[in-house]
Amino acid sequence: MQTIQDMMTRDVQSISPQETVQRAAQMMDELNVGSIPVLDGHRLVGMITDRDITVRSTAAGEAPGQARVGDVMSTDVRTCAPNQTVDEVLGQMGDVQIRRVPVVDEASHEVVGIVSLGDMAAKHSAGVDHTLEEISTPAAPDRSTTGSQTRH
Template structure:
């Protein structure tokens, strides 16, 4: 897992979020209100929910376009449990939260899993890569 993850507030602008994504070379940033995880903002969220809608990135708040149905896991869960969840819902990253406070601890990505547990990742990658029935 990646620890010391940078995050944004729901009040930050989409422009600030995009700048942080560029700086960190990532496609998603957690959105936290205080210590509480309230969403995730992805480059896809910015493109589909903000840019395609003609919103001004300097005025649009991250909280207005973030995804709120964020899948999380605990640091104590097994690799197999987390990979199964990732495969079931076709996601490439999961936010790791503290079991007691549900505050942000880190992010685990499929890439993280692949470098440590390549045999376990094969099935999850196949499931994650299946075409989705829904259209964004």
């Protein structure tokens, strides 16, 4: 049975919550990725995605050079362990409609990798179609109700 450590990308770049949204977007462009783990020291505190930047920051009119990663990142981050089975993690990804999951070492609690639906599709095709279908089902818009933004 294949485990996540067989699929994951190991050299994971991260960003600090104090960095600007513009720097996060530049890193995504340089690395050709759609999300970056946000670490405070060695502790995972969130994920920032291209969608977070577009929907939570740009659409709200925030200046990318001034808005902070910590203000727009997703904080409810699902993680997995290197020894979890691929099928188990695929199921979790489908349940919560996510495409990428940070891999966290159970002993040190440090991010040791990241696994994406694309990684699994390339190396483990079983179950990927069903997970992709679940992830692709439209969800309710993610709208912040904090701050001075008013929706009409």
